[in-house]
Amino acid sequence: MTTDSITGRVGVPVPDLWKGAHRDDRARPRSRQRLLGPSSIGLCRCRAAYEVHGTWPTDLADNMHAAILGTWLHEGILRVLREQYGAWTELELTDGVILGHADAYWAPDHVKLAAEPHRTARPATDVGVVEDVKTKSTRALDVVVRQGPSQAEWFQVHLYAHLLRTGGLKEHPDLPAGEPLPVDVVRLRYVGREYGQVVVQQRAYDEDVTKQALAWAEDVLASAEPEAMPRDLDGPGLSIICDNCPFKTACWSLDRLSDDRAPQTILAEDSAAITEALSAYADAAEVESAAKKRKAKARKTLDAADPGTYGAFKLSWSGDKPRPPEPDPEAMTRILEGLGVDIPMRSGGRTSRTIGVSRVPEAD
Template sequence: MIDDPDELAAVVDEAVKKAFEEITAESQARRKDPFALSMSGLGRCRRAAAYAAAGTEPTDPDLVMTGENRTAHIGTAIHRLLLPKLARVLGARAEAPVLLADGSVSGIPGTLDVWWEKELTVLDVKTVGEHKLDKVLARGESYEHRMQVGGYALAKGARWVVWLYLDRSTGRSAQIVEEFGPDFQREVWQRIREIQRLAERPELAPRDEHGPGLSYQCDGCGWLRQCWGRSARSGTAGAQAHIAPDVPSMEIALQNYATHRDEEGRQKKLKNFWRAVVTGGGRTPGAYGRWQFYFTKPGKGLDQKAVRAEYEQQGRKPPEKEEAGRLIVRPVKK
């Protein structure tokens, strides 16, 4: 028997962790080949897609087969609850398997969320985190989502595609609708042909992510060490160094760092300026044309100045932690 509430809380927390890990293992076991190119991979990192299309043996299969993946599983649970009912209401079919003939032996497989044959419409449900729905609608669907649903539409000969975005925290939803016309079709085929070409030499394919510790996709990629070197570890930055092994490449890296550092400063100043324009004068939050603004609930943060003053009044030294030295990048003096 457990008598300590903290101990009981820790046991429950560990149980939740293990439950999600088991869900991951079970979901991966149901997949025919988690390392083959599928519809969901069309719009992701081109190097990963090239490895998949080429049939490259994964160096890090455990990164795909394990872990908690809570957000993904919660999204899957919403799909399982919503899709059958949504399809029934529309008179459509839920979770329809598709196979796009791309000229390869196996084709590109996938499972679309809803196929509404009467209206020749592919509908795909995407769940998003709290307060992310408006941002998605303002910016439009991501390239990854666009290519995935475009692949489904090619396979089914669709006329319309619908991205149905659903806020996981509130249940609020909104749609982006687009006709699957010749330009969209051409865009998807161009991506497929590009991946096929890159699959001939996948090690030369562009990296579209920033590496371990800086990219969620890299941290869960089955080809992590194949791409970033044998020292690469999921969740830990540093393997990126191998792309600048000599003085000329280091010179380029330093120049890029300085460029982005300076741009970051300029963008912050511009952001603060436009914030003052948008919120100044007591302007009322709400919709203004195609854009809107609002404020989240106010929160509380640590008042470091007050804490430091209180420690000093008590004659005590505030606790400190070791911090890494600042990185300084500047031109070499001639």
Template sequence: MSALEPQGMAPATGGLPVEAIPVLRKGLERAAARAFKAANRDNQARRGDRMWKLSMSDLGGCTREAAYKLADVPPTDPELAYDTEARQALIGTWIHEKYLPYFAAELADGEVEMPVKLTVPLFDPATGEFTGTQVVDGTTDLYTSVMGGGVVDLKTLGAYLLGGVEHDDVREEHRHQVRGYATALRQWGMPVAWVAWLYMDRANGEVALHIEPFTEDSEHATEERVRYLVGLAAAPDAAPRGHRGPGLSWVCDGCAWLKACFGPDAEPGDSSALQVHTAPEIAFAAEKYAELRAQIGALEKDRDMYGAMVGRPKPGDYGDMVITYGRDSEQVDKEAAVEMLTLLGAEIPMRPRRGNRNIRYRPGHTSKE
């Protein structure tokens, strides 16, 4: 049944009654959310059982998830991979499908969505004897023969995050993935002299490009990465986690191995699965929290100072920096709303609030277990 059922014909001239708009809004919002879930389910269903096998994108993804896949650990939460809305990933997929063919048409021999297969020989760590091979499947975004041959990978970003990418180096997880494509293509005998990452802002389509030479060292690094992941599969529960956990990472919230990784009570969006319980663990986490809180406080003061120095100049380029402004908008004036409700004699909605947690150093004091 759809979120909104026909309610009969509206009066010819009257339009929708104003009091019905909240009902319509809620129905449309639910339909929009369900549409994302349905699109994600279709997208994942096309992948079939390949979802649970190591792919090229896993080379730079969560190492524990990669270990689970290599060890053939059954997913504990397969429905999360299907049913999560996955809006960021889906929008990125739709941009890939529409944009890449036009981009490829501008390049010599540009080919999109090329299936590749990486084959890595494995050796016994103790004896050095050959023990078999590991095959990793993947699909390149774009291959071109331009300037000796190259692989271009499109990465879409959230609104206004492009500046950070322009300033920083390529993320290592993206480097592992794209080097995997390039290594596989070389194994096929195709020339690859360079790899590139095209980062695109989903909000406005602006792009930033990173290009690196692809060398024999790059190939060796790819093979060593695969061997490292294969080694972790011997004890997948001990493999390093690649993300911060449910409630703190949308990747974890949609992971098919959420409970295997964080325990049987782990749920999407609930960070309580990360809570530790022994006194040494609590002491360690509290000390790290206090250290980071102090660093953040100092950084925020510096940020505010430099922000005041920048002010609000005209939009444009300033050296290597670009300054733009979003649209002006309105926000709820909470103080005015409370004052109005008070004047009207209406009850002010309240909700419970837990007492603030206070973490501080107390040298020389040791707690008991």
């Protein structure tokens, strides 16, 4: 059975799109590189260490459809930036330790090109700009709008700028390879995979951000083994990045879990770690309780408000529709009992575990 839906029976085999797409994705040069990539810096030190030490992935998922769709969309976006706006795209950059591919670069006019490409739309500019393009789900895009780019995303585009500014460009038909190229502005362009929304964030190149990124990378490169690096994300079930990490099983010992316990149980290594987790739980519970009260009051205050835009907020309503009739278990039970028929039963399973955390009063 393939992952493609087939209608009509004419006896002609149908190639499985996604099986082929996953094979193609794993053969891409970026999927096989072993140097530390800018896109991994600032994300999770443990994951980056697995990459640096050449660990074979323990989790090669065959359901990465959204990521592959993002790759295909990404390729089309770069083609538009190249053909319509004169960008140099997919620039291979390295300093021998870090290897990256900058999505798009616009050089200022004073840079001497080896051969002027035929790009009539190349804009005149007196600044150098490097851009990274990211495709996002609508939900992830909303996070960018509300919170801005993550530290790892700023690290990534600043490292592309750093490699360009320090002569890290490899052989190129138009730009001078091995020579410093000016970058004054770094840009992140986010494109929604569902509806094509575009969000752009840009800022002046900041040397301090680059220094932070390089220090993060040096920490990983100096690691004796991946397990020596901390897990910077919350783990499977709590982080979508962990859910899709190619080293998920190795990092979180998923093959040694028992009794349906959460992967995060491996963090409770001793009583000190348990005490720390209890403190975090108690602190969060107190904040959550206060927040729920504020939210409940705000919700009741808004109950009669009309949909619309109010300042920086948009209010909309959904639901409040009649539900279809549904079975009445109590009435069915009464009928069966009245007929003298045994009521069918099934295993009730087990109740969910609940946790109780309270603070121990301080001794006088």
